[in-house]
Amino acid sequence: MTATTFIATRKSPLALKQTELVRAYLAEKLPDGSYESLELSTKVDERLNWSLEKRGGIGLFTKELEYALIEGRAELAIHSAKDMPTTLPKELAIAGYLPRARVNDVLVHRKDSPNPQTIASSSPRRRIQVGLLYPEAKWTTIRGNVDTRLRKIAAGECEASLLARAGLDRLDIAAFDGLEFVELAVEQVVPAPGQAAIAVQCRTEDLAKYKDLFCADTKLAVTLEKAFLKRLGSGCQIPVGAYYKKGVFRIYHQEVGHRTFEITLTALDQVEPELDLVMEQLTIT
Numbered sequence: 001m002t003a004t005t006f007i008a009t010r011k012s013p014l015a016l017k018q019t020e021l022v023r024a025y026l027a028e029k030l031p032d033g034s035y036e037s038l039e040l041s042t043k044v045d046e047r048l049n050w051s052l053e054k055r056g057g058i059g060l061f062t063k064e065l066e067y068a069l070i071e072g073r074a075e076l077a078i079h080s081a082k083d084m085p086t087t088l089p090k091e092l093a094i095a096g097y098l099p100r101a102r103v104n105d106v107l108v109h110r111k112d113s114p115n116p117q118t119i120a121s122s123s124p125r126r127r128i129q130v131g132l133l134y135p136e137a138k139w140t141t142i143r144g145n146v147d148t149r150l151r152k153i154a155a156g157e158c159e160a161s162l163l164a165r166a167g168l169d170r171l172d173i174a175a176f177d178g179l180e181f182v183e184l185a186v187e188q189v190v191p192a193p194g195q196a197a198i199a200v201q202c203r204t205e206d207l208a209k210y211k212d213l214f215c216a217d218t219k220l221a222v223t224l225e226k227a228f229l230k231r232l233g234s235g236c237q238i239p240v241g242a243y244y245k246k247g248v249f250r251i252y253h254q255e256v257g258h259r260t261f262e263i264t265l266t267a268l269d270q271v272e273p274e275l276d277l278v279m280e281q282l283t284i285t
Contacts (some may be wrong), residue, residue, distance in 0.1 A: 008065040011039045012145045013179045017170045018198050019078045025098055028277035029213055038049035038074045040064050051234035066092055070202055075282040077201040080221050081194030086230035088201075095202040096214020097222055101166035103243060104128075105189045107182040108153055114180070120153070124239040126162045128254055129189040146171055154178045168198035190241025190252040193225035220265045221245060227271050232278060255284050 005026070009019040013194055016037070023035045042064045063086055065077040070091050081097060088094070105126060109116045116134065120142040121127055127139050137160075142152045153161050154176065165183060168174070175181070197218050202210060225242040228251065232240060239251035249261040259282070263274050 001032050002032055004036050005076060005213055006036055006038045006074040007040045008040055008068040008077040010042055010061065010065070014146055014167050014171060015078070015080075018080070021098060021170070022076075022078050022198060022200055025214075038068060040068060048263045053058070066201070069201065074279040075202065075206065079201060081197035081199040081226075082192040084194065084199055084201075084225050084226075091204055092201055093202045093204045093207045095207060095210035097200065097218040098198040099215045100218045100221065101169060101196040102270075104165040104186060105184045105191065106163050106165050106168060107160055107184060108150065108163055108176070109180050109182065110153060110156070111178055111180050113159035116158075118158045118160070120149075120158040120161040123240055125192055125194075125252070126189065128239045129241065130162060130184070133184075133188060146173065150176045150179060164195060186243055186250060187258070190250050190258065191243045193229045193240070193242040194222045195243070197222050220268065220271075223267060223268055224249065224263070224271050224275070227275055228278070231275060232284065249278065251278075253282070253284055256282050 004237065007019055009015050019037050023037070026033060026035055042061055048109060062077075062079050065074075068074040069077050070089065076095065084094075106132065107116075107119075117137055118140055119130065119134065119137045120140045121130070122141045129150070131137065131139075140158055141148055142157055142161060144152065146163060149161055149163065150173070152158070199222075200210070200214060206278065221244040224244045227241055228242045229238075231255070232238070239252075239254050241250070243250045244263065244265070247262055247264050249263045251255070251259050251261070253259075261276075261278050261281070265271065265274065
């Protein structure tokens with residue numbers, strides 16, 4: 001009899017959808033396996049009055065799931081790669097990533113506010129880059145899952161907010177009554193490192209079980225983006241964007257603005273040498 005593989009996940013609709021995608025992927029690649037979700041609440045889920053900006057984003061969405069792995073309650077944990085810290089506990093590793101979804105940010109605004117004056121976001125990366133597009137806008141925050149945020153915008157708590165295209169697509173949300181969806185080009189707003197990638201985490205001792213199982217291209221890209229973030233000593237509450245695709249590495253940092261580098265990656269051992277060359281061309285204190 002095949003042992004059941006328990007997969008730790010947050011309880012939000014988006015997290016559950018991402019876990020469903022991983023379960024389907026595993027069922028296709030390892031059809032003899034049996035997979036079951038272990039739904040957990042994180043401190044962020046339980047404390048909707050928390051300011052993510054003030055508390056910092058590193059590990060806020062991942063710790064409880066990682067404890068489930070370390071304690072043996074789950075064999076895998078599913079995360080949005082952008083939420084993961086750049087350094088993991090020694091007991092844990094990234095088994096891999098699903099093929100990446102669309103990475104763009106989407107400005108969602110009320111149809112009666114095509115040039116929004118109040119935009120809700122707790123992300124410094126989004127605030128600074130989108131602020132270049134809407135310099136007159138004032139910034140505020142709203143909390144909640146994707147559907148809750150859309151309802152709050154429609155109800156007038158703010159005129160606009162920013163959501164990830166990948167999350168909207170995974171939840172099959174293409175429209176919402178009274179709202180307009182404007183996709184922002186990566187040239188205008190560079191995504192967060194790891195944005196739109198679903199990370200599958202496991203115990204280090206189990207890493208060999210998942211060798212070559214997941215998407216190699218996504219692993220290369222996210223490894224580069226996260227390594228760049230680590231070089232800066234930054235977490236997801238620092239205004240840094242980094243995105244690699246097909247030989248082009250785009251970054252945003254408030255000290256150097258938007259920059260583009262040509263990098264050809266074919267193996268993980270190229271990441272650090274290529275980053276050395278990038279950092280030599282940047283002056284970041």
